Every structure is written in C-alpha cells, then in structure tokens.
Amino acid sequence: MIGTVHGGLDIGELRSLGLNPDEVLDFSSNINPLGISAKVKQAVGEADLSSYPDRHCLTLREAIADRAGVGIENLLMGNGSTELIHLLARACLKPGDRCLIFTPTFGEYEAAAVMAGGELYTLEASERDGFQWSIDPASNTIRELRPRLVFLCNPNNPTGVYLERDAVEQIVDAVGAHGLLVLDDAYAGLSGHQWDSTPLLGHGNVVILHSMTKDHALAGVRLGYLMASPDVITKVGGLQPAWSVNTVAQTAGLAALQDEAHVTAGRHAVQESKAYLHAELNDLGIPANASAANFILAKVGDAPGLRSALLRRGIAVRDCTSFGLPQFVRIAVRRRDECVRLVSALKEALAK
Ligand SMILES: Cc1ncc(COP(=O)(O)O)c(C=O)c1O
The missing domain is CATH 3.90.1150.10 (Aspartate Aminotransferase, domain 1)
Known part of the structure; x- marks a missing residue:
C-alpha cells in the first residue's frame, strides 16, 4: 500500500x-450524516454524460461566487480539495522552500509539500493542552521561519479544535507578504459554531479550501474548491489537467448548492x-x-x-x-x- x-x-x-x-x-x-440529498440524486440522474464537462466549471463557480460574495476569478474547482492541495503545493513551493503545518492534522498537506520538494516544519499541539495550539509562540515561529506556505485546518482533523477569527488573523499577520496561509475549511460547514472566513481573502495572503464532499456527502463524486486572489488561481489552475472536474461532480455540486x-x-x-x-x-x-x-x-x-x-x-x-x-x-x-x-x-x- x-x-x-x-x-x-x-x-x-x-x-x-x-x-x-x-x-x-x-x-x-x-461526511454529512444524512448522506446525499434527494435533489442531488435526481439532478445526477438527469445529467448529460455523453458530452465533455465544462473545463472551467463556469456555472458552478458563478453559483458559489454568488453565495460567497466573491468573484468567479477568485474560484478554482477541483477533483476533491485533495487535488487542489497538491496543485497548490506544486504551484507555490520550489525545492527547498519552507512549508509549515499546524499538526497533528490531515496527512495530504505533508504529502503534497514533500512531493513538491518543500522543507517541512510542524507546529505540534499537545494532548496536555487539549490539542490547542498556543497562538503567540506559533506566530513568533512563523515570523522567524518565514515559510512560503502554512497549512491550517479549521476545525482541525482529527482533533476538532476550532480557532476563532482573531487567532487566525494573528496567524495571517505573522505569515505576512512573503507567504500564503492555506486555511482548510473542510469541516466548517458541519460545525455547530462557525464564523465566515471569506473576508480574510482581503489580506491577499490567504487561500481558503472548501470540500463539498463533507457538507454534501459527495465523497464518491470528488468535488472541492479553492478561494484565493486571481494570481494564485491562475498559477494553480495552470497546473490542473483538463476536465478534472467531471460532469457528475459539476451537476451534483450545483444541485447541492440549491439544497442548503x-x-x-x-x-x-x-x-x-x-x-x-x-x-x-x-x-x-x-x-x-x-x-x-x-x-x-x-x-x-x-x-x-x-x-x-x-x-x-x-x-x-x-x-x-x-x-x-x-x-x-x-x-x-x-x-x-x-x-x-x-x-x-x-x-x-x-x-x-
Ligand atoms: C481536512 C481535510 N481537508 C481536505 C480533505 C479532502 O477532501 P476531498 O474529499 O474534498 O478531497 C479531507 C478529507 O478527509 C480533510 O479531512
């Protein structure tokens, strides 16, 4: 294996x-304990599977842009957010560039950074602290290391720890203009208490990942998206193979958005x-x-x-x-x- x-x-x-x-x-x-919505099942059943999918996922991006209050130029769809994590690492890390990960966490950040040749650093939360990170020391470490990429999952997999907006903003400040904070919101939609991270995009050094496979139980379909500045979207999108997001995924995603x-x-x-x-x-x-x-x-x-x-x-x-x-x-x-x-x-x- x-x-x-x-x-x-x-x-x-x-x-x-x-x-x-x-x-x-x-x-x-x-994933969503209620499984896939009836509306999604119906839409997928009626999808035209004989034509190629829209390479740019235009209709789906328009629907997400409308709901999130961002432009379509701020959005890139992926074959699950896992694809986007790997493309991001390849687009942003040159061999030897530093990548810092808040751990313990989802394993694909490390896998992606290593495959891109990044030099890995971790900020490990301990059991003794209920797996909460100490934000002041973490920010100091980020300022010293000046990593090119920082991965933070919020709420975090597997600990369930959820950072409030002010803590994340402190991390964004520490990352500064020399790096990018990748904020993975995969589980924010199913969390009881949530704050909207979208305005953080205004800082210019934040990338937000969403996985539609969790909230909408589309794990078998594979669908996620990335929100970022247009230059990051262009760089990351330039590495993506054509037709990565298939027709079933685009149809399911559109129907899911209409069933909030x-x-x-x-x-x-x-x-x-x-x-x-x-x-x-x-x-x-x-x-x-x-x-x-x-x-x-x-x-x-x-x-x-x-x-x-x-x-x-x-x-x-x-x-x-x-x-x-x-x-x-x-x-x-x-x-x-x-x-x-x-x-x-x-x-x-x-x-x-
Ligand atoms: C934190 C986190 N991010 C991203 C993903 C990947 O999600 P996707 O199914 O959209 O590739 C997972 C899947 O387990 C996850 O736990």
Whole structure:
C-alpha cells in the first residue's frame, strides 16, 4: 500500500475478514450524516454524460461566487480539495522552500509539500493542552521561519479544535507578504459554531479550501474548491489537467448548492448525536476531546486493536496512529440510531 493513510472502507480488508461492505457502518470518514440529498440524486440522474464537462466549471463557480460574495476569478474547482492541495503545493513551493503545518492534522498537506520538494516544519499541539495550539509562540515561529506556505485546518482533523477569527488573523499577520496561509475549511460547514472566513481573502495572503464532499456527502463524486486572489488561481489552475472536474461532480455540486437546508439538517443531526456520543464515552471512561467538528477524537489506549475489534463487529472507526496518535481513534458523528449501534459494539469490544 502506498500513499497517505485515510479513513473510509477498504474493500480488500473487508473481503479478507469475510465482511460485506454493505453491512459495515463507516464511522471512519467524516461526511454529512444524512448522506446525499434527494435533489442531488435526481439532478445526477438527469445529467448529460455523453458530452465533455465544462473545463472551467463556469456555472458552478458563478453559483458559489454568488453565495460567497466573491468573484468567479477568485474560484478554482477541483477533483476533491485533495487535488487542489497538491496543485497548490506544486504551484507555490520550489525545492527547498519552507512549508509549515499546524499538526497533528490531515496527512495530504505533508504529502503534497514533500512531493513538491518543500522543507517541512510542524507546529505540534499537545494532548496536555487539549490539542490547542498556543497562538503567540506559533506566530513568533512563523515570523522567524518565514515559510512560503502554512497549512491550517479549521476545525482541525482529527482533533476538532476550532480557532476563532482573531487567532487566525494573528496567524495571517505573522505569515505576512512573503507567504500564503492555506486555511482548510473542510469541516466548517458541519460545525455547530462557525464564523465566515471569506473576508480574510482581503489580506491577499490567504487561500481558503472548501470540500463539498463533507457538507454534501459527495465523497464518491470528488468535488472541492479553492478561494484565493486571481494570481494564485491562475498559477494553480495552470497546473490542473483538463476536465478534472467531471460532469457528475459539476451537476451534483450545483444541485447541492440549491439544497442548503440539507446541510443545515445535517449540522443539527451532528449536534444531537455528538452530545449523545460524548455522554456515552464519558460513561465508559473514555476521554474525548471537545470537538467543534462532526467527529470526536477518543483516547482508547490501543487504537489499532480497538479498530480491529470494532471492524469484526461491523463498525469502522479511524485508527489515529498515522496522525502520530496510536492511543486515539477518530469517530465520525453519524445519525443517532447508528451511534447507538457503535456504542453497543464498543461496550462488547471493551468487555472482551
Ligand atoms: C481536512 C481535510 N481537508 C481536505 C480533505 C479532502 O477532501 P476531498 O474529499 O474534498 O478531497 C479531507 C478529507 O478527509 C480533510 O479531512
């Protein structure tokens, strides 16, 4: 197996365990617990699959621009935000350029920076501090290192830590004119308490990533977008292969934007189930990090062992060993009835 470790079901692994993928509840990828909206399904069913997609995703960019209050020249669509992370690193980092990452976090930032030849630095949050970064020392480090790219995920995967606007603005100031802050808002849409990061684009040194695969449960379709100044969009877009964002993705994205109520309902479902899961984990004596996102980081001791025990019971959770956290699992917040099944499997697995 090569590449970055991710959540989601591995069909080969399930086969080797004699498990039918349809019977496994996936708590290892963090998507809208209500799944795909009926309006998206209908639109995709009617899409014209025989023609090439619009290479510039014009209609979709217009719809996003309209909602976000930015120009279409500030938007680039991607085959999932993962594609955009890699293109950004290639566009902005020359071999030896410094790239700083707020960690522990999503593995693709490091993978992208390394592939682009960047020199990697991390600002590691510790368990002792509830995985909160100290912003003053972090800003000082950024001023000293003068990295070309800084990656910050907010709310952060896998810790659920969410920085307020003033903390992010302090980081933007520290990055200054010599670098770019890449703010990954992948989970902001499903977080209970959110602030709008879009005005940060006015600083000129901020790039914002959105993943439509989370809020709208389009993980299989692959769709994300980047908001930035027109010169960054041109540089990054210049590296993108033609037709990267296919017709199904563009159609699904347009229909999803017209069903914002589905995301709101998903957010409410997350809030209810998250409270339930926190209470149950607490009763089981499992420490869980306070999370602003639609997943919970739980300290279970032997994460690989517990993951295997749960998988045998038809429940997939994310072992956080690849984040450098081998005692933790990340649990996506799903519908309440599904969380009840998780808790029951957890009780069984822990009783063994
Ligand atoms: C923080 C973060 N950013 C980006 C992504 C990638 O999302 P996409 O499915 O849009 O490529 C993920 C996926 O897990 C993620 O956790």
